[in-house]
Amino acid sequence: MSFVLNDEEQMLRDSARSFLSETAPVTAFRKLRDENNPDGFSRDLWSSMAEMGWTGILVEEDHGGADFGVFAAGLLLQEMGRTLTPSPFLSTAVLAATALRVAGSDAQKAKWLPKIVSGETVIGFAVDERARHNPDSINTTAKKQGNGLVLNGTKRFVANGAAADAVIVVARNEDGAPCLVLVDCNQKGVTRKARRTVDSHLPADFTFEDVALDGDALLDGADNTEGALKHILDVGRACVAAESLGVAEQAFDVTIDYIKEREQFGVPIASFQGLQHRAAHLLSEIEMARSIVMKALRTLDETPSQAPIWAAAAKAKATAVSRLATSEGIQMFGGVGMTDEYDIGLYYKRAQAAGEFLGDDAWGAGQVAKLSGY
Amino acid sequence: MSLETFRKETRDWLEANCPPGMRVPAKGEADICWGGRNWTFASDDQRIWLERMAERGWTVPTWPKEYGGGGLTKEEGFVLKEEMKAMKARSPLDSFGIWMLGPALLKYGSEEQKREHLPKIARGEIRWCQGYSEPGAGSDLASLRTKGVLDGDEYVINGQKVWTSYADKSDWIFALVRTEADAPKHLGISFILIDMDTPGVSTKPIKLISGKSPFCETFFDDARAPVSNVVGKPGQGWDIAKYLLSHERAGIVSDAVSGGLNPVGAAHLAGEVDEKGRIADPILRGDVARLTIDALAFEATLRRVKDEADKGEGVGAKASILKYVGTELNKRRHELNMSALGSDGLLWEGEKEEDGEAARSWLRSRANSIEGGTSEIQLNIVAKRVLELPGT
Ligand SMILES: Cc1cc2nc3c(=O)[nH]c(=O)nc-3n(C[C@H](O)[C@H](O)[C@H](O)COP(=O)(O)OP(=O)(O)OC[C@H]3O[C@@H](n4cnc5c(N)ncnc54)[C@H](O)[C@@H]3O)c2cc1C
Numbered sequence: 001m002s003f004v005l006n007d008e009e010q011m012l013r014d015s016a017r018s019f020l021s022e023t024a025p026v027t028a029f030r031k032l033r034d035e036n037n038p039d040g041f042s043r044d045l046w047s048s049m050a051e052m053g054w055t056g057i058l059v060e061e062d063h064g065g066a067d068f069g070v071f072a073a074g075l076l077l078q079e080m081g082r083t084l085t086p087s088p089f090l091s092t093a094v095l096a097a098t099a100l101r102v103a104g105s106d107a108q109k110a111k112w113l114p115k116i117v118s119g120e121t122v123i124g125f126a127v128d129e130r131a132r133h134n135p136d137s138i139n140t141t142a143k144k145q146g147n148g149l150v151l152n153g154t155k156r157f158v159a160n161g162a163a164a165d166a167v168i169v170v171a172r173n174e175d176g177a178p179c180l181v182l183v184d185c186n187q188k189g190v191t192r193k194a195r196r197t198v199d200s201h202l203p204a205d206f207t208f209e210d211v212a213l214d215g216d217a218l219l220d221g222a223d224n225t226e227g228a229l230k231h232i233l234d235v236g237r238a239c240v241a242a243e244s245l246g247v248a249e250q251a252f253d254v255t256i257d258y259i260k261e262r263e264q265f266g267v268p269i270a271s272f273q274g275l276q277h278r279a280a281h282l283l284s285e286i287e288m289a290r291s292i293v294m295k296a297l298r299t300l301d302e303t304p305s306q307a308p309i310w311a312a313a314a315k316a317k318a319t320a321v322s323r324l325a326t327s328e329g330i331q332m333f334g335g336v337g338m339t340d341e342y343d344i345g346l347y348y349k350r351a352q353a354a355g356e357f358l359g360d361d362a363w364g365a366g367q368v369a370k371l372s373g374y
Numbered sequence: 375m376s377l378e379t380f381r382k383e384t385r386d387w388l389e390a391n392c393p394p395g396m397r398v399p400a401k402g403e404a405d406i407c408w409g410g411r412n413w414t415f416a417s418d419d420q421r422i423w424l425e426r427m428a429e430r431g432w433t434v435p436t437w438p439k440e441y442g443g444g445g446l447t448k449e450e451g452f453v454l455k456e457e458m459k460a461m462k463a464r465s466p467l468d469s470f471g472i473w474m475l476g477p478a479l480l481k482y483g484s485e486e487q488k489r490e491h492l493p494k495i496a497r498g499e500i501r502w503c504q505g506y507s508e509p510g511a512g513s514d515l516a517s518l519r520t521k522g523v524l525d526g527d528e529y530v531i532n533g534q535k536v537w538t539s540y541a542d543k544s545d546w547i548f549a550l551v552r553t554e555a556d557a558p559k560h561l562g563i564s565f566i567l568i569d570m571d572t573p574g575v576s577t578k579p580i581k582l583i584s585g586k587s588p589f590c591e592t593f594f595d596d597a598r599a600p601v602s603n604v605v606g607k608p609g610q611g612w613d614i615a616k617y618l619l620s621h622e623r624a625g626i627v628s629d630a631v632s633g634g635l636n637p638v639g640a641a642h643l644a645g646e647v648d649e650k651g652r653i654a655d656p657i658l659r660g661d662v663a664r665l666t667i668d669a670l671a672f673e674a675t676l677r678r679v680k681d682e683a684d685k686g687e688g689v690g691a692k693a694s695i696l697k698y699v700g701t702e703l704n705k706r707r708h709e710l711n712m713s714a715l716g717s718d719g720l721l722w723e724g725e726k727e728e729d730g731e732a733a734r735s736w737l738r739s740r741a742n743s744i745e746g747g748t749s750e751i752q753l754n755i756v757a758k759r760v761l762e763l764p765g766t
Contacts, residue, residue, distance in 0.1 A: 277757070313667045
């Protein structure tokens with residue numbers, strides 16, 4: 001396992017960085033927000049991501065994907081974190097694509113994966129039913145009915161839910177075992193309510209009321225759906241952790257630039273030791289988060305059996321560090337840090353929202369204790 | 375030889391040669407082998423283990439063979455470490471010679487100095503101590519005043535060092551001495567090797583909060599050292615000192631992850647676990663989990679810094695990040711260990727040799743963020759050299 005990027009990864013990162021800073025900088029995000037964009041992201045940008053092959057980053061070549069691996073997906077999200085670029089990348093290209101890949105039947109893969117790769121569809125991944133992430137507490141049911149299924153339950157804060165064409169729902173079958181069903185959002189019995197969140201994203205709450213589904217809505221291609229679900233969530237966690245890392249890095253960089261420039265008492269405020277020590281502490285924490293996120297992403301590609309503890313730990317660390325970096329950022333900016341005009345507040349909001357998604361630092365700590373047997 | 379073959383042969387050799395007594399954790403500081411002229415081995419196993427490892431050059435596996443090392447590549451050295459860890463084999467020898475002076479001599483020493491000193495370090499024959507700090511020169515080390523005046527081909531040295539760890543047990547000292555009185559603060563310092571048996575060198579122990587006296591004041595009264603004992607050029611001492619400090623810092627932090635100390639085990643020892651074997655107090659359990667997360671992140675960072683260094687990106691001032699995070703982490707680990715042990719951790723003396731060890735180690739860990747440059751100094755370095763923030 002290597003902690004440095006190989007040439008291909010380096011190229012991917014560099015091209016993502018220049019593409020995003022040109023096409024989807026923070027000003028573009030502000031525009032979406034101020035125009036109350038009904039999707040919460042730019043459809044054009046999503047198409048461009050498809051053209052560049054990003055949407056297929058976790059899809060096998062047989063289905064038109066680039067199959068670059070979780071580490072590469074994390075690199076892209078890290079860059080999106082830096083520019084606060086909203087898109088269905090995490091929900092569709094990471095979570096849904098991984099779900100189909102590890103739990104879909106051949107027919108389901110053939111039907112859906114090319115649509116993900118081409119960017120023509122947005123698929124949400126619906127797991128949580130309560131405010132805090134808890135994949136063990138699933139009350140949504142998918143029970144057999146004739147040759148098909150009937151789905152009942154509610155899901156909350158499904159990322160990109162407002163724009164989704166379909167959602168993959170984590171439910172329980174009649175035996176109480178977890179299962180995954182792919183539901184078209186226009187299906188009878190599906191209602192959704194878009195929620196505008198503090199970070200200007202548009203997730204949605206879903207209600208499924210006696211939704212009648214074909215048998216092929218059930219993703220039943222895995223030997224062990226429960227194991228597959230854990231893996232999907234770990235991939236998601238490591239990737240969100242990468243996004244949080246990007247948020248932290250950029251918040252830190254703009255803060256350092258600012259304190260070098262801003263003068264008080266006739267000197268740059270960066271010359272004050274009170275700020276220097278906090279900045280150096282922050283950098284140290286960001287370095288720790290960077291290493292553990294890389295470790296989690298690589299482990300998912302190379303030795304997935306060891307990934308659960310690293311994914312949980314990386315999610316926890318990146319969550320805590322991105323909150324620290326952004327809140328310290330606001331503090332060091334002083335008054336202007338509280339204004340909407342300055343970007344640091346936008347980073348603070350995203351750090352909080354990304355931190356909650358798929359388990360925050362407290363959740364990760366509980367998981368690490370459990371997986372370590374104490 | 376492929377790395378795989380190397381791994382297998384190493385495992386076999388360790389399996390055949392590491393004595394059973396060296397495959398259990400050390401019972402506190404007294405049980406760790408430091409070597410030196412006056413060393414008395416704690417057990418036969420300790421002696422045999424040192425001899426066997428030294429013979430292969432594996433006390434210093436990556437040093438060149440001609441200087442008593444094992445001549446291993448970095449990767450091989452890493453494999454050796456992993457295999458030793460896997461079988462819980464102890465380090466055969468710990469010494470300032472290995473992790474501080476050795477690297478500095480390899481880089482700056484003359485051929486003669488290398489041939490003279492390195493093999494003795496590798497075999498644990500000579501124990502070294504570090505004469506840097508002075509009563510008036512701690513964090514501001516470059517203001518040190520111990521003076522060396524040239525007299526023929528010898529320096530006559532006068533002054534006082536303080537906090538010299540193990541000076542009373544050491545054979546030689548590597549000391550920073552001001553030899554160019556008129557040069558600017560950082561430029562007049564020389565790095566000199568001095569035999570502690572030299573007339574005019576004396577030491578006096580200082581007692582610590584841990585109840586031990588591992589360190590001393592060291593005095594030089596007209597002590598003489600030949601000019602040939604200067605490492606590098608006269609006046610180049612500061613560069614060498616800094617290079618050595620980066621190794622010292624790396625040595626101090628290696629404890630933070632490997633430390634052997636484990637609050638979970640402590641909770642078990644104290645019976646503070648529930649019926650499922652989990653730490654009973656949920657808040658302590660959470661604290662330990664957060665510590666575990668930070669330790670995992672730190673471990674990954676050590677690997678990353680190594681990978682980056684191998685790729686030629688260098689470590690440089692990042693060593694300060696490792697020193698800062700690693701030592702703060704180690705202190706936290708000891709604090710949690712004490713919490714998990716509850717009143718059992720407070721034991722100071724008892725029937726067994728290891729009684730009181732938890733409290734002593736906890737107290738000793740407070741020094742981690744002071745020795746080798748304080749946490750505040752590390753943060754200064756990160757701010758100035760990594761982040762390039764302006765001075766006041
Ligand atoms: C267990 C132990 C073993 C040691 N072993 C050795 C040894 O073998 N050889 C040797 O030479 N030395 C040794 N030392 C000495 C050690 O390197 C010094 O103690 C250390 O560098 C700090 O110096 P000081 O104690 O004089 O503290 P001071 O420099 O007086 O510092 C006091 C406080 O002020 C802070 N401070 C100082 N300057 C600044 C600044 N510019 N900005 C912000 N804060 C600042 C410090 O961080 C600290 O908190 C050892 C120390 C310990 C504790």
